[in-house]
Amino acid sequence: MEGVEETLRTLSIARRLRPEEPAYLLDVALQPAASARGSALAVTCSDLSLHLHDNQTLALLGRYQGHTDTLCGVAFAHASPDVLFSASADGTVRVWDARQPGAYAVRVLTSDASHRYCSFDRSCDDRLLCAGTEQVDEEDSFLVFWDARVAGTKEAQGTGVLGVYSESHSDDVTQVRFHPSSKDRLASGSTDGLVNLFDLSRGSEDEALLATCNSGSSASTVVWAGEELTRILCLTHDEGLHLWDIGRLDTDEPLTVHSVGDARQLSPPGGGGASVDYLVGGMWLEDARRLVVVGGASGGTLHLMECDDKGLRLLSSLQGGHTSTVRCFLWDAVEEALFTGGEDGQLLLWKPGGEELTPGKRETMKSDSVLKLRSRPHKRHGHERRGGGGGGGGGERNSAQSL
Template sequence: MEGLDEKLKGLSIARRSHPEEPTYLLDMALQPAGLLAVSCSNLSIHLHDKDTLDLVGEYRGHTGPLCGVVFSHTSPDLLYSGSADGTVRGWDARCPGSEAAQVFKSDPSHRYCSFDLSCGDVLLCAGTEQVNGEDSFLVFWDVRKPDGGLLGAYSESHSDDITQVRFHPREKDRLASSSTDGLVNVFDLSRGPEEEALLATCNSDSSVGSVCWSGADYAQLLCLSHDEGLHLWDLSQLDTDKPLTVFSTSDARGQTLTADAGCVDYLVGGRWLEEAQKLLVVGGKNSGDLHLMECDGRGLRLLRTLEGGHASTVRCFLWDVAREALVTGGEDAQLLLWRPGASAGPLVPASHYGSHQSHPARQDPAEGAALAPK
């Protein structure tokens, strides 16, 4: 079977979306049945055909910046989105343009800047911005409950905006969270109260932008900071005397990849590719070029540079395992599908559109209740 390196080296543009309006593409989620959901800076969620990238529908309803999209694992026609408007919404992917089928809320002062759905499709968790300059909250719902399913919140583990929450891909009660306070926390939610559920705290010494489960059995965590730092920790070493750090750099921009490729200007994100047993890290140049890299204990190794695609900063990507394809989206409002040996003709020029949306002012504080044991 052709290895990952060879597949990535053969990537070229197969499809390119043509934006109808200027909007940043912020995050994306893949539905196995054929849809690609993309959250946009204009507060809409676009649905695309994942093979043609044709726009097949959209959802509107959020009134604040979006913080992600994710499809249900067992009911793939259900799409979730989170927002700084203080809601997580569930949409019926079979009915584009319809109103949200579910709306999850907590305290009116809560503004969500991250969320995720557990692999068991039972728990939703959202991370809030800092409330009144004091606390931030991890809020939990049971999606099966008809009354909104609010279970409670954790309020002691982070002191600033919770930039990402990520459930473990296989263990339904395992959760990682990251924050601008520099901390990455790992919880076992089956233990109930926050102080008992907290398993580990890793300090990145910088504001954390995102985390990603990786490694064999997803026992490692990749942490990317807002100042382009990268840390890879092995949580299987928690109960040993061995160091947790597999690899760490305070600034990936200083990592020379090759003499020709130079360095990255920013990091987009990471993804554990289970079939290849490799951690893929995507970094970008301000010009729109992308560096696809492998990360392990030896550091970052360049696998492929993608040129001639985007015209500005790339914000999101995903790897379609079934089709062995890469999808990327960014601030040029373009969605690109990359496949081995494909060709989509000459580059269509794209402009660098508007500035990032600012968040509305924060509201009053709220107290968080401990998550009730299950």
């Protein structure tokens, strides 16, 4: 872990890209390094565009247009690095050719006309696509699946939908995350407070649902983590943090590894009084076997914190970068580089010992961006949560069950 700590501790800005036109940066994805052209970085923006950047210089390679509402996810195919997916509240998942930035979508995937997507992912073998919808008719929300090999083609029937889960969530499905190495495992999180674990190989929705954990709040982020990738990190829209070990499902041990209702009340050990005003997300560092949670302070500082059974411990604080809320980040393990983007419209590349080529920083655009309304936060509901609380020790045993 000392090597990772040293790497994270010495991160500094190597490149900074300021946009010509202000837009929030919402999500980021890295192209697999399987192309002679090198890797590209895909970034979704609040102006409904999708940008492609060089991952070394951050130079803009091109942009895609086509979505008509807020983008909710972007990802490259694992085995086909030139295949790029994006999903949107306009009810479409679009497939792009990364070799032709600026071109029209190669395929457009849809489902029911009432569906507005607010989360998206693809399986580790690239065969399945899944999008989570916003709430429909005040009580229903859906997980929609497509077979990526035929969806949107002549071989697909109707909209090309392979199947739909409709009973597991009752509000916006804010996160869908396929397991990094098990093609049939899927975790979903929702503003109904529930995080569900599925084994898609079991067929029907009832049979596929393996476990339900309750965060007690609106789930914003779900991350697979742990030595055997059996732990699930859940962050909530009110800055709560929960770490569950689903490897304990068949034991009498409590699923909760660590839980805190409001991380803003914490001062991470070793942080010298560092404040955490919001949580951005989490990342599992496979080589280091460590779970890192990224949090931010109102002044623009980013905190990288290790999360384990003992709670949060500050690893590094990154300063001098963003001037407003950070919305997205991505760790490139090969290059030992961190990419971050946020509401100030800046895209930053951090590297150990990096020296910024373009000094200075853009003033915050948080208060005067006319585009902020297009990137609305998920609503929070006060209705009764199913399955009890997700708090301490064994509290979730009643809300996490093997089916």
